[in-house]
Amino acid sequence: MVHAVWGLPKLPSGVALTTFLFDLDGTLIDSIELILRSYRHTMRTHRGDEPADDIWMAGLGTPLWVQFRRFTDDPAEIDAMVATYRAYNLAHHDELVRPYDGIVEAVRALRERGRPLGLVTSKMRSGAIRGLVRASLEDAFDVVVGADEVTHPKPHPEPVRLALERLHRPATGAVFIGDSRHDIECGRAAGVKTAAALWGPFDRSHLEDLAPDYWLERPADLSLLAVDD
Incomplete structure (x- = not known):
């Protein structure tokens, strides 16, 4: 079986996916x-x-x-x-709680390539940090946005917009990776690309009508999003 990134949309000329935002539960950790x-x-x-x-x-x-x-x-x-x-x-x-197979390596590979990384979760910040510690990823993210830091949680765009603000990065060139409908809706509303993580609890049929920009079958597919333009 070929594990591929489905539906690669064209970004504006000279623009690559450089900023990676992640959901936590169902995306980084199996909780x-x-x-x-x-x-x-x-x-x-x-x-x-x-x-x-x-x-x-x-x-x-x-x-x-x-x-x-x-x-x-x-x-x-x-x-x-x-x-x-x-x-x-x-x-x-x-x-x-445990990290999904291959996700720690995939996230660290993005960090080694100099990609800004943010965590956007509906958990309280303290709970999110504990999840990252359990996955040995507590030092991998430049910013963490918890539900207690926003007025409007997912699927409202505020959490993603706050992460980008803290990273000093624009929406162009950013992608939000998550497993749930709320993640895809949040990312789209914030004006970033969206990627559906199919190794979580939801399969493609659950998200199909939302038409995320990318379908990721396994964590290793993240490397295909990080190619330089």
Whole structure:
């Protein structure tokens, strides 16, 4: 099987993809089992049952308070559910989280080529740093943008725009790599190229209608985006 980057769009003459922004969960780290266990535990604790995993997965890539708003509009209950989720998640994080095969090498290869790197996540900044440490990537990114640093989280363009601002880089020549619909929508709204990471929890059919600029089948395909113009 050939692992390729599908649908290479032409950038303006003299412009190459030079700035790489990444999502965290489902893109750099495989944390899906931890996420679902945390969700199930929270729903059992607060509601006495476990709604289908698909309900939670549909909102993957958005902050916890947005997710729990699906189940209640009571701010106090949302805060309590978020606290329960985070406590369970923190207690089991290092046991259940690992980097995807090949992603550490792929990210470090981009860094060695001098590409500015940013992390754009719907996690709180502290949780994002812990995930990077678990993947041994805590020193790989020039900037980290967490959900607690923006007013409007993904799929709003603000997180990507803030990352570019901190990197002092324009949208032209930037690409946002993520696994979820919220990542693709966020990147497109911010005016950057988008790349769908198919090694995460979602397959091509889940993202097809959004028509991301690139389809990445495996982390090694990132090197194909880093060619100089």
